[in-house]
Amino acid sequence: MFSPLEIVVRRMHLGLLWSASLLVPTGMRSEWWREWCAELWYVLRECSSKTSASPRSIREATRFCMGAYQDAFWLRKRSRQNHPLFAQIGSSPSACLFLLAVAFFLVSGIAHLSARITAGISRIEVYPWRMSDTGAAPCDCPFDLLAGRGSLRGTQLMFDGFSHYKITQETVWSQNMPRTKWTVAEARSDFFDVLHLPVRLTEGVTTGHDRVPHLVLGQDTWLRDFRGKANIAGTQLHVGSVDAIVSGVAFGGSMGLPGSANAWLLAPDLQSGRGKTEYVAGHLSSHGYFEDGRWGLSVVGILFAFLLFPFVSRPSVGEYGSSSPKPSLARRTRFWAFLFAKIAFGSLIVCVRGPWLFGRATLFAVVELSTGCFFRFTLRFGPEIGLLRSAASVPCLPQANDASR
Amino acid sequence: MARDPGLTHITALILQAIDSGFVYGFSIMEMTGLPSGTVYPAMRRMEEDQLIRSRWERQAIADREQRPPRKYYQLTAAGKSASDAARKRYPLIERLVPAAEANS
Numbered sequence: 001m002f003s004p005l006e007i008v009v010r011r012m013h014l015g016l017l018w019s020a021s022l023l024v025p026t027g028m029r030s031e032w033w034r035e036w037c038a039e040l041w042y043v044l045r046e047c048s049s050k051t052s053a054s055p056r057s058i059r060e061a062t063r064f065c066m067g068a069y070q071d072a073f074w075l076r077k078r079s080r081q082n083h084p085l086f087a088q089i090g091s092s093p094s095a096c097l098f099l100l101a102v103a104f105f106l107v108s109g110i111a112h113l114s115a116r117i118t119a120g121i122s123r124i125e126v127y128p129w130r131m132s133d134t135g136a137a138p139c140d141c142p143f144d145l146l147a148g149r150g151s152l153r154g155t156q157l158m159f160d161g162f163s164h165y166k167i168t169q170e171t172v173w174s175q176n177m178p179r180t181k182w183t184v185a186e187a188r189s190d191f192f193d194v195l196h197l198p199v200r201l202t203e204g205v206t207t208g209h210d211r212v213p214h215l216v217l218g219q220d221t222w223l224r225d226f227r228g229k230a231n232i233a234g235t236q237l238h239v240g241s242v243d244a245i246v247s248g249v250a251f252g253g254s255m256g257l258p259g260s261a262n263a264w265l266l267a268p269d270l271q272s273g274r275g276k277t278e279y280v281a282g283h284l285s286s287h288g289y290f291e292d293g294r295w296g297l298s299v300v301g302i303l304f305a306f307l308l309f310p311f312v313s314r315p316s317v318g319e320y321g322s323s324s325p326k327p328s329l330a331r332r333t334r335f336w337a338f339l340f341a342k343i344a345f346g347s348l349i350v351c352v353r354g355p356w357l358f359g360r361a362t363l364f365a366v367v368e369l370s371t372g373c374f375f376r377f378t379l380r381f382g383p384e385i386g387l388l389r390s391a392a393s394v395p396c397l398p399q400a401n402d403a404s405r
Numbered sequence: 406m407a408r409d410p411g412l413t414h415i416t417a418l419i420l421q422a423i424d425s426g427f428v429y430g431f432s433i434m435e436m437t438g439l440p441s442g443t444v445y446p447a448m449r450r451m452e453e454d455q456l457i458r459s460r461w462e463r464q465a466i467a468d469r470e471q472r473p474p475r476k477y478y479q480l481t482a483a484g485k486s487a488s489d490a491a492r493k494r495y496p497l498i499e500r501l502v503p504a505a506e507a508n509s
Contacts, residue, residue: 023487035430038473039441042431045472064434074446078453 007057011041025079032075038275065122081173161194166278167259171242177237180225184239189340192216193284197250214247215282216237220261223250239265255282267293353405415439415447416456417491420480421502422489423457429475436502448478456484 017036024032041065047057165187173179191197215237216228226232236244244265258279416438425438434444451457457478467474480488492498 035476038475039430041473042475046431047437064441067443067445070442071449074449078449139432397491 009061010044013044013061013065016062020065020068020072023069024075028075028079032072033314036071040065090337093265108173118359124154142207161196161283162280162323163191163194164278164280165191165257165259165261165264168240171235172239172263174237177225182221182239182262182264183260185257185259186265186267189214189266191264191266192250213239213242213244213265215244216250216264218245218264219249239263312383340405412487412491412494414495415443415453416487417495417498419444419447419451420456420484420488420491420503421498423480424485425477425502427502428477428479430478433478440505449482452478454483456487457481 007272017033021033021036022027030303040061040382043061044324047060101377119376165185168184168186170184171179172184188194217232222228232246233248237246242265247266259277326362418439421432422436424461425436427433430441430445430448433439433448434441437444448457448459452459458481459476459478461476462474464474495497
């Protein structure tokens with residue numbers, strides 16, 4: 001009688017053998033499987049006679065099974081050698097394309113399947129901007145990407161912001177309000193900004209209360225529990241163990257977000273582990289990430305990478321043989337012109353568009369990087385171009401073309 | 406058509422083990438100390454080179470002893486001469502692989 005552990009281990013070993021058997025050519029598979037299963041039986045018997053299901057015996061049996069892969073690979077290789085036509089097809093471009101196509105469809109299938117599985121676990125709620133001639137207007141209703149992406153067909157939409165919130169049940173009360181059970185969504189302070197959700201925030205509430213969590217009431221809750229009180233902003237409410245200041249009223253699409261929250265508790269540092277249900281929400285727009293000019297940073301970043309490339313690599317203009325310690329005047333002139341042109345062009349971009357494209361930190365980093373690269377370049381090629389003559393006496397290793405001379 | 410078998414140390418060791426009475430995969434592994442991933446491909450190669458031949462044990466015998474049937478290996482004539490050549494080439498090999506006491 002086997003213990004549960006032994007049964008699990010036995011199945012694991014058989015699983016290893018089975019997966020290895022898939023590598024064996026079909027004609028030999030049944031014989032191969034029979035032999036390895038029989039041998040595994042003897043290995044397990046031998047191992048269990050030494051020690052009963054000890055880690056060492058399990059390890060030995062596992063090592064034995066791993067050898068099956070080598071055997072299977074050998075048989076596969078042998079089979080290909082014995083059937084050169086198959087080997088030829090297997091290495092031909094058409095076969096490679098076929099395999100790529102199979103891999104593509106396989107990956108697509110898995111991705112499609114996993115999307116469906118993910119859909120069952122969590123939903124992604126997104127808010128598309130409804131485009132019109134007059135401009136963009138937020139859609140009033142939440143849009144379920146997974147369920148309703150068909151309606152987006154033909155429209156190129158991209159995510160430009162993600163945030164998350166979690167739903168908790170809290171008792172809310174104040175001096176003028178009895179204890180009421182609310183569904184509260186806890187989110188980061190920038191939740192409404194990131195998702196472009198419409199909210200009437202009252203000015204002046206945030207000043208002086210930065211560290212106090214803000215509470216954005218749902219429109220229905222505001223009308224029901226506060227009877228649409230106009231000067232609700234600034235009211236202090238106890239939300240569970242937290243004191244919060246009412247900073248505005250959310251309306252429109254935010255009320256359709258999953259969780260049916262009565263209010264949104266916004267705090268800079270969202271505590272984790274309290275809420276039972278957590279949601280991730282994203283915002284879609286037709287411009288996506290590139291909407292607010294960040295594309296400029298990306299483009300100029302790539303441009304700068306190209307600009308800096310000669311400074312961090314060895315340009316061909318500096319390739320001189322060791323037999324010519326000083327390059328010709330034409331070469332030196334070309335080099336210096338090239339260098340100054342690069343620096344001038346880079347500086348021009350930084351000066352003209354720098355403040356717009358970069359923050360101060362980025363600008364500082366670029367300048368520092370440029371300076372560092374310049375020094376590196378000078379130290380590396382200075383002796384060769386006559387800049388650091390004292391360092392030119394350092395012996396150089398002969399280059400390949402010199403050795404051939 | 407059998408290829409010219411390259412008499413490697415592993416081949417010599419396995420030939421000696423089979424010649425000494427260790428006639429199935431696991432016992433050869435145990436005696437030579439070689440891993441399964443080396444022994445089984447080597448034996449397939451040797452079988453292809455007609456140095457050894459294999460046969461399955463009769464099912465009735467295995468059933469009687471309540472165990473799965475084994476695949477036994479034995480030397481061919483070419484294998485026997487290769488084994489002799491191996492012993493000459495690797496004199497210490499006989500000491501490494503003693504004769505099996507009970508060949509099951």
